[in-house]
Amino acid sequence: MKPNLQIEIGGVTFKNPIMVASGTFGYGEEFEQLIDLDALGGIVTKSITLKERPGHPPPRTYETASGMLNAIGLANVGVERFIDEKLPFLKKLKTAIIVNVAGSAVAEYVEVCRQLDLAGDFDMIELNVSCPNVDKGGMEFGTDAAAMIRVLQAVREVTSRPIIAKLSPNVTSIVEMARAAKEGGAVAVSMINTLVGMAIDVQTWKPGLSNITGGLSGPAIKPVAVAMVYKVARNVDIPIIGIGGISTWMDAVEFHLAGALGLQVGTANFIDPDASMKIIKGTAAYLAARKLGTIHDIVGKVKTDK
Ligand SMILES: Cc1cc2nc3c(=O)[nH]c(=O)nc-3n(C[C@H](O)[C@H](O)[C@H](O)COP(=O)(O)O)c2cc1C
Numbered sequence: 001m002k003p004n005l006q007i008e009i010g011g012v013t014f015k016n017p018i019m020v021a022s023g024t025f026g027y028g029e030e031f032e033q034l035i036d037l038d039a040l041g042g043i044v045t046k047s048i049t050l051k052e053r054p055g056h057p058p059p060r061t062y063e064t065a066s067g068m069l070n071a072i073g074l075a076n077v078g079v080e081r082f083i084d085e086k087l088p089f090l091k092k093l094k095t096a097i098i099v100n101v102a103g104s105a106v107a108e109y110v111e112v113c114r115q116l117d118l119a120g121d122f123d124m125i126e127l128n129v130s131c132p133n134v135d136k137g138g139m140e141f142g143t144d145a146a147a148m149i150r151v152l153q154a155v156r157e158v159t160s161r162p163i164i165a166k167l168s169p170n171v172t173s174i175v176e177m178a179r180a181a182k183e184g185g186a187v188a189v190s191m192i193n194t195l196v197g198m199a200i201d202v203q204t205w206k207p208g209l210s211n212i213t214g215g216l217s218g219p220a221i222k223p224v225a226v227a228m229v230y231k232v233a234r235n236v237d238i239p240i241i242g243i244g245g246i247s248t249w250m251d252a253v254e255f256h257l258a259g260a261l262g263l264q265v266g267t268a269n270f271i272d273p274d275a276s277m278k279i280i281k282g283t284a285a286y287l288a289a290r291k292l293g294t295i296h297d298i299v300g301k302v303k304t305d306k
Contacts, residue, residue, distance in 0.1 A: 009164075009239050017252075018264075018276050018283075021269075022044045025046075026046060027046060029086070031273060035276070044100050046075075049079070049101075050078065055073035066218060067217055068270075070209075071215065082099075091121045097123050098122070098126050124162050125159060127151065130193035145176055164187065164190050167189050169191070169195050186238070189238055189239075190243055191240065217245070225255070226255060246265050248282065249283045252279045253283060257298055257300070257302040258302055259302075261299050283295075
């Protein structure tokens, strides 16, 4: 029996749970020659802001043990160029398209979402309320429950698209933030964004990143992400899209068992552009070997009874 990998989140159907994470897959077209984009469950775009942003000066990435630091600074083409130059390519694909939106004020989130909504064809918005690498604003919405509810409610006024709230791990209670996301009207939470980190070159005594601190991603953060997914799954009734160091189908299954329905592959795309394809095939083989019919047969099924 061939397992059915299809899932549904907020009324949107995904042919499988594997999406590619914001900022690690450009605008999709960069990977066209490398993998079959239509085979993905979904593509999440780089964060889009109102104005084009050059981002931070180099060095913007720094390799660490089992991971990497980045402080790209939300470099992106801005919403107008995104709609004119990037969205037409994405619209043609047979996969769910999720546009990730960032901003430094409620008004910026609202204006970007308003323009996107008018531009039409895409499936969902992922609100990046959790970027740790911008000078002001980026984190506030992700670390203050009331601010998150405010931005979600304001954005919902201008868009009919279902909204995913992308949560920051740099908080005291991720459960409280997931509850706020639900209260604000998000159809799902995606988690986690990067953890604040820093590296220093011992020869030059300079920080590894021009921005001094940045976001840690990759296998190093996976156990943190799995624990957070588990906690939210146990405490908040909202679909979870798991993110954080997913590189193999075993990582994917681990996140599903912790409670994630959908998944996003990030840093692994830089190491092996084919990683997401291997994860999709590996997950299907795992379910088939255990005679399980759907992803739902493993979501949240971690055995924690003593
Ligand atoms: C180079 C780089 C750029 C990123 N840019 C964004 C971004 O623009 N918006 C966003 O929401 N997340 C961004 N992220 C965070 C990822 O989407 C993801 O949440 C994080 O890297 C954890 O997943 P991973 O360990 O699989 O990479 C970026 C990550 C990396 C490594």
